[in-house]
Amino acid sequence: MNTTPPVSFGLTTPFAAALRVRTPAMKVDRDAILFSAKSFAAAMLAYYIxxxxxxxxxxxxIVTVYxxxxxxxxASLSRGVYRFMGTFVGAIATVAIVPSFVNDPLLCSVVLASWIGLCLFFSLLxxxxxxYAFVLAGYTTSLIGFPSVADPGAVxxxxxxxxxxxxxxILxxxxxxxxxxxxxxxxQFTGKLLAILQDARRLARDALAGTPEENRYDRHQLSADLLALRGLATHLPYDPAAVTPPREALNLMHDRLARLLPLTAEIQDRINFLRIGEGDATxxxxxxxxxVQAWIAAGAxxxxxxxxxxxxxRSLQKYLGSNPATSDERVEANLAGHLAEMIGLLADCARLGQCANSGRRPQTAISLHGSARAKGYVYHRDPWMAARAAMGAIIGILCGCAFWIWSAWPEGGMAVSILGVCCTLFGNFDAPAPFVVxxxxxxxxxxxxxxxxxxxxxxxVTNFAxxxxxxxxxxxxxxxxxxRPPTTFMAMGITLTIxxxxxxxxxxxxxxxxxLNTVVALFVSVGFGAASMSLFQTFPSDIAINRLLRFSRRDVCRRALGDAPNEAHWMGLMIDRTALLLPKLKASGKASPDLLDDMLRYLRIGYAAGELRKRAxxxxREAGAALVELLFDVATGFGGRSAPTQAAxxxxxxxxxxxxxxxxxxxQKNGSRIVDLLIDLRFAFGSRGTPRGAS
Structure with a gap:
């Protein structure tokens, strides 16, 4: 049988062999050169047609190709689809707006800017x-609408x-x-998935070893990796690969990895408290x-x-929890239950990873743990922040329009159209100015x-060749x-200008x-856009961080009161907030481990409080009333604009x-489960992590 891979478009095998990778640096260069050659070929083909x-x-x-x-x-196909949709909608909006309001330049400017801001608002949500489709709907209107004010009949x-x-x-x-x-x-997706599964096993192994400083970064980085994985998964339906990971398997895996993140923290706290390995535990x-450590090391x-x-x-949990003589034995029983849960999660992830690689849908009975119903990734959305960014874009564009109308600048329509593109294209960053630079x-x-x-x-030049x-x-x-990601925006400045x-x-x-007039309009508009976005579309990192923490505390309050989504939704939402928090902390220079640990603690408290509310x-009668009162006080402590005090x-x-x-x-029948959840809540507050016997 001939096992030589086919070569596309008659390209020779020696040329294909020349593209093989020898080192990671060569792979990056090879991929960049190949991408550049393909993009240029597509641009010239589009230009010729x-x-x-x-x-x-x-x-x-040509601009569209790049x-x-x-x-x-x-990703190229999905981006092309979104660009076409956005362009088509933006063109329709422009045709509807410009002829209707062209006799009143100020009102026309307001309507066009409002449409662009609305598109930015939905893209941020x-x-x-x-x-990207919303972004295109906005800046297509900017590119077509403002220059067409001088000739509305041709719009x-x-x-x-x-x-x-x-x-x-696009084609x-x-x-x-x-x-x-x-x-x-x-x-690329499969490689990222395998790396995440390896990190999850290492996270579990480090938790069992009770090494908080070694796995603190890994635990929080797992949130960012899950966000990146979700971004890659969005493009999979457009991919030409013969085998595509089924969405159900990916959603199931995300749910289990999301639960694994706080669970490893729970286990680590118990390991340190009980001093496992030092002779103090059963x-x-x-x-x-x-x-369990040996099983994880073998690949789980x-x-x-x-x-x-x-x-x-489970047997050990039942034995230790049947008639505990001390509170420490209750903690040991609780740890045994968490170990059973973690084993099930890791086994699920290994099996789901095989399903993802083979393209097989997971069976109904896939799970050794929990429900087989998948929630998948949950996005945190902040309408106020999105509206603030959209309003900033509207104000910036209207300022540009006011200068254009006041000065009667012939190139003003082009300048404002480029300004609108900047405000939408860079509007999804908390601080757009560095990227504009x-x-x-x-x-x-x-x-x-x-x-x-x-x-x-x-x-x-005399011919096309x-x-x-x-x-x-x-x-x-x-x-x-x-x-190359570090120079992507610089490249856009070249490919969109030439x-x-x-x-x-x-x-x-x-x-x-x-x-010369076009160059002046270009630099004036981009420079004004950078200044405008610095004033109206830039969010201090501290504000964004505090809002994420406040949202998390608010939802802890809601879960304690029984007015919140289910556990899978809660964990997915908190994972996403942690992923959002990481780059904001890096930008602010704050003590990131402490604030990230706060986010993880809110996740654990909210999970335990919600589960307790369901079982109250x-x-x-007596214990239920006491439990409801406790949860009400938890809700009160986390319902304010700041975290509860240490005394509380x-x-x-x-x-x-x-x-x-x-x-x-x-x-009561559910007594042991409620005790477990109360222990979880106790440890989540933090002070129970002191090892027994320590002063």
């Missing part, structure tokens, strides 16, 4: 790659032509990235911990071994290159920059005065201890 069918501004097809192109085939033709030019660019991008050395998203419990993939360990842990640096390079092309090189040859160096260089300033149309149209009616926490801890004693004497 646009010229052949007589479109008046074919350079928009905006849509992504490093994987699936969506928080998935689909948000329909302009919008129609723009949709055609952009559609050609060429998708075809080239899909069929010329395609790079499937599935491979011998059989110490042996169980050792066996043997279902039979997992089932035996779970049975052992990178874009300006690329724009400077693009302007200088465009002037050289326009007045020194392009006048000498020659044009492709002279454009190749600049675009290949910019494309390689675009493939086609427009060079006027790559149906024939050479070099005019120094026009080019079954706790018996100490009081709650004392009441939890009393309630544990009362429930231990209760013969």
């Amino acid at each position: 646009s010229l052949r069918i007589g479109l008046p501004k074919p350079f928009w097809a 905006i849509v192109s992504q490093t994987s085939a699936g 969506d928080r998935t790659p689909r948000a 329909f033709d302009t919008a129609s032509l723009r949709v055609q030019e952009i559609s050609i660019g 060429c991008t998708v075809l080239v990235h899909r069929y010329v050395f395609p790079k499937p998203m599935t491979g 011998n059989e419990l110490t042996a169980l911990v050792g066996e 993939a043997e279902d039979e071994a997992a089932a035996q360990l779970i049975a052992w842990a 990178k874009y300006i640096v690329g724009t400077v390079f693009g302007v200088l290159t465009s002037l050289v092309y326009s007045f020194a090189i392009l006048p000498q 020659g044009l492709v040859a002279v454009l190749a160096p600049a675009f290949l260089f910019a494309g390689s920059l675009q493939a 086609p427009i300033l060079c006027g790559l149309g149906t024939h050479y149209t070099g005019d120094f005065a026009v080019s 009616p079954y706790a018996g 926490i100490v009081d709650l801890e004392q009441r939890i201890d009393s309630l544990i004693t009362l429930m231990a004497e209760n013969s």
Whole structure:
């Protein structure tokens, strides 16, 4: 059998072999060069087709290729779909707005700016790659609408032509990235998934060893990794790979990894409190911990071994919890139950990982633990922050429109249209200005290159092949920059500037005065955009951090009162908030471990409080009343604008201890589970983590 892989488009095997990776650095360079070559080929193909069918501004097809192109085939297709949808909706909105309000320039400006702000608002609420469609709906209106104010009768033709030019660019991008050395998203996704599963096993192993400083970073980083994994998963339905991980398996795995994050903290607290391994704990419990460590080290993939360990842990939990003589024995029973849960989660993840790699849907009975119903990733959304950013964009655009109307600047329509693009394109950052600065640096390079092309090189070109040859160096260089995340925005400044300033149309149209006016409008608009976004669209990191923490405390209050989503939704939401908190803490320079630990503590308290609220009616009359009162006080402590005081926490801890004693004497059916949850709540408050015997 011939096992030689096929080579696309007749490219020779030696050339394919030359693309093989030797080192990680060479892989990055290889991928960047290949991406740049494919993007340039797609851009020239789109340009050629646009010229052949007589479109008046074919350079928009080139610009579209570089905006849509992504490093994987699936991401390029999904981005192309979202761009087309956004462009089409934006064009319709422009055709509806401009002719209706053109006789009142101020009102027309307000309506256009409001539409752009509304699109930005929805893009910030969506928080998935689909948000790009909202961004495009906004800045397409900006690009078409403001320049069309001077000639409103042609707005329909302009919008129609723009949709055609952009559609050609999208089509060429998708075809080239899909069929010329395609790079499937599935491979990147699978690699990330395997890395996360390895990190989860290491996190569990470190928790069993009781090493908080070693796994603190891993635990919080897992939140960011799950967010990145979700972003990659959004592109999977568009990927050309033969095997695509089923959504159900991915959602199930996310739920289990989300639960594993606080569970490892629970286990670590018990390990440190009981001083497992130092001779203070029950011998059989110490042996169980050792066996679980060995099972995890072996890969945590043997279902039979997992089932035996779970049975052992449950048996030990029942034995230790049946008639505990001391509070420490209750903690030992609680730890045994958590070990059983963690084993089940890890076994589930190993099995679900196999389903994801093979493309098989998980069976109904996949789970050794918990429910097989999947919730999946849950996004935190902040309408107030989104509205504030949208209002900032509207104010900035209206300020630009006011200057344009007041000065009667001939290039004002173009300047305001670019300003609208900046306000929407960079509006999803808390502090957009640094990214705009990178874009300006690329724009400077693009302007200088465009002037050289326009007045020194392009006048000498007499055919399309020659044009492709002279454009190749600049675009290949910019494309390689675009493939590298640190220089992506700089590359955008180059690839979006050269086609427009060079006027790559149906024939050479070099005019120094026009080019100079365009350059002035470009730098004025981008510079004003950076200043405007610094004033109106920049959010201090402290405000964003405090809002995330306040939202989390509010939801702890809601869960304690029984007015909150289920446990899977709660854990997913808190995982996302932790992932959002990580870069904000890095930007603010705050003591990130402490605030991240606060977020994890809120997750644990909210989980235990919500579960206790559901079981309160079954706790018996006296214990149930005491439990409801306790939860009400927990809600009161977390319902304010600040965290509960240390004195309030100490009081709650004392009441939890009393309630544990009362429930231990209760013969109700759910008594042992309520005791477990009360122990969880007690440890989540923090002070119970002191090892026994320590002063």
